[in-house]
Amino acid sequence: MTTAALDGVTVLDLTQFEAGTVCTETLAWLGANVIKVERPGTGEQGRAATADWPQADSYHFILLNANKKSITANIKHPEGQALVRRLLERVDVFVENYRPGTIERLGFGYEAVRDINPRIIYAQIKGFGSDGPYANFPAFDPVGQATGGAASITGDADGPPMRTGPNLADSGTGFHTAIAILAALYQREMNGEGQRIEVAM
Secondary structure, three states, rough: OOOOOOOOOOEEEEEEOOHHHHHHHHHOOOOOEEEEEEOOOOOOOOHHHHHOOOOOOOOOOOOOOEEEEEEOOOOOOHHHHHHHHHHHOOOOOOEEEEOOHHHOOOOOHHHHHHHHHOEEEEEEEOOOOOOOOOOOOOOHHHHHHHHHHHHHHHHOOOOOOOOOOOOOOHEEEHHHHHHHHHHHHHHHHHHOOOOEEEEEE
């Protein structure tokens, strides 16, 4: 038997909804050990966002979080933050897609995480690039499709812009982030160093 491509790689997953979860699910499909951190009580927001029944996980959530190990931790609380720090000492990859500035306010910006684990691959998914005029704006798929131009080439020729059926901005960003993480893991094999990745919708 052969091992999976990412056997031995551990990912700390602080993602929600689609873009981030597509990224970490892709890594899980490739054999990574993905540890998903969810809020106590309610779990990740995507669990109930499109659920068909109350108290049930949505199919969307299930599809994008298979093959992961979920734990709960209140990362606004010192005990939850301490747990995340202990995990950061041991993982290879950290992925988050909170709204801009959130992860830094929680004490897990890149510099802080790099101090804990210099070899870590630290990946962030945001609506817009951190150096542009919209850096502090949150975004969901329709915003990404509209500002990226996809909506302008979809629909009837004489009609208004229309978003595509698939969530191109969300899933596309998630896949691009996974590709960047794979490249960074390969590069780390060459030079022994971690790095920060930022992908915008």
